[in-house]
Amino acid sequence: MYNLAVKKDYSVYENMRNPFFLKKYYKFKTIDLIKTNEIYGSSPPDLFIGRIGYPDVYIGPMVPPTLGDTEIMGTPEMWVGKSIPEIVELRSSLVRGMYRTKVSNVDKGRTEQAVKEIALADKFTSIDMTLKHRPSLKMSFSENSQPFGPSAPLERMSLGNIKAEQHVEDAYLDTSQSATNAIIELYDKGVLVSKIQKALAAGLLGRSKARKFVPTRWSITATDDTLSRHKLKSIKEMATLDGIKIYEKVALDNRWVIMMIPGQWEYESMEAWYPNTTWNMNSKEIDIGVSYEPFEGRKSYAEIGGCYYAARLAVSELLEKRQSQAKVIILREVHAGYIMPVGVWNVREHVREALRGKPLEFNDLQSAFAHIATKLEIPLKTWVKYSTLLKNLLYQKRLGQAF
Numbered sequence: 001m002y003n004l005a006v007k008k009d010y011s012v013y014e015n016m017r018n019p020f021f022l023k024k025y026y027k028f029k030t031i032d033l034i035k036t037n038e039i040y041g042s043s044p045p046d047l048f049i050g051r052i053g054y055p056d057v058y059i060g061p062m063v064p065p066t067l068g069d070t071e072i073m074g075t076p077e078m079w080v081g082k083s084i085p086e087i088v089e090l091r092s093s094l095v096r097g098m099y100r101t102k103v104s105n106v107d108k109g110r111t112e113q114a115v116k117e118i119a120l121a122d123k124f125t126s127i128d129m130t131l132k133h134r135p136s137l138k139m140s141f142s143e144n145s146q147p148f149g150p151s152a153p154l155e156r157m158s159l160g161n162i163k164a165e166q167h168v169e170d171a172y173l174d175t176s177q178s179a180t181n182a183i184i185e186l187y188d189k190g191v192l193v194s195k196i197q198k199a200l201a202a203g204l205l206g207r208s209k210a211r212k213f214v215p216t217r218w219s220i221t222a223t224d225d226t227l228s229r230h231k232l233k234s235i236k237e238m239a240t241l242d243g244i245k246i247y248e249k250v251a252l253d254n255r256w257v258i259m260m261i262p263g264q265w266e267y268e269s270m271e272a273w274y275p276n277t278t279w280n281m282n283s284k285e286i287d288i289g290v291s292y293e294p295f296e297g298r299k300s301y302a303e304i305g306g307c308y309y310a311a312r313l314a315v316s317e318l319l320e321k322r323q324s325q326a327k328v329i330i331l332r333e334v335h336a337g338y339i340m341p342v343g344v345w346n347v348r349e350h351v352r353e354a355l356r357g358k359p360l361e362f363n364d365l366q367s368a369f370a371h372i373a374t375k376l377e378i379p380l381k382t383w384v385k386y387s388t389l390l391k392n393l394l395y396q397k398r399l400g401q402a403f
């Protein structure tokens with residue numbers, strides 16, 4: 001924990017929507033739409049695979065009680081620039097049908113087959129589902145997956161006509177290639193990362209006997225991790241970046257600074273969660289989390305979770321495009337305006353957005369650090385205290401000066 005000495009004026013947040021009232025507001029909006037246990041609407045398409053009780057999990061579609069083009073509801077790549085209330089509004093009416101099955105039952109049963117067809121769908125598709133009772137009017141929020149609305153056990157469902165996304169269908173029909181190769185091939189063919197994640201979750205990818213339903217939370221991180229590790233294999237053989245570059249982004253009261261420094265690949269992602277934010281609700285101090293990997297990579301799961309891999313994918317995409325390798329440090333401040341979690345996409349898509357901009361360029365670390373100090377509230381010496389990579393850079397700089 002870090003106690004910020006500099007006083008912060010939180011009055012700017014006083015007029016922002018309180019998370020409690022935001023949830024209540026959309027709960028009552030949803031009540032007007034969902035009055036029975038019969039739900040008929042256009043799925044974006046979207047689905048959710050739970051993880052509680054694994055390997056016995058809940059699978060099922062997510063369907064709003066409305067018809068029409070609902071694609072944006074299930075496509076986080078389209079949410080950049082939207083506020084938290086707007087994102088919650090998009091997702092709050094998605095009703096989750098829950099059907100209990102074993103993850104290995106991916107090729108058994110009508111409901112299992114229907115879930116796979118939803119993941120195959122190219123566009124929004126009509127779904128008629130009957131739930132065992134009226135769904136509980138409670139929204140689900142997680143920093144790892146997108147929020148969604150009410151849920152209830154699924155009794156039956158029927159799908160409208162579905163046109164499969166051709167690349168995903170090809171990967172589904174190819175039962176001889178690994179899930180890793182399928183993920184990479186789909187990405188290279190331009191399939192959205194969020195679409196690949198759903199295909200993996202629904203058990204569409206991999207060799208026939210190895211296919212299983214994958215909890216949504218795991219499928220998101222597995223896709224980000226697989227794609228970035230694949231890119232890093234070639235990036236680590238590229239020439240080093242030409243000069244220090246800094247990219248910046250502010251969104252949803254998150255502040256990102258992405259620093260790229262010439263040298264062999266190293267990567268560190270640091271997150272500072274302010275009081276009254278998702279992972280730091282009951283403290284008066286800022287909670288700083290860090291995950292690092294050397295040139296050789298890391299073997300254990302990142303301490304800060306899926307956000308680490310989401311950001312690494314965004315960074316590796318840029319380095320691959322620039323045909324360069326670098327030491328990369330991501331500093332993220334999560335301020336009080338981030339009133340509820342909206343999913344890992346928040347990191348992936350906003351870091352991508354930052355990296356699409358023109359970077360600021362610096363000739364030396366001192367001037368780069370001086371600039372960062374004007375963009376973030378937490379002093380650089382505090383970031384250094386928690387960092388492996390920043391310490392290494394400063395030690396190497398002092399060593400160079402000594403010689």
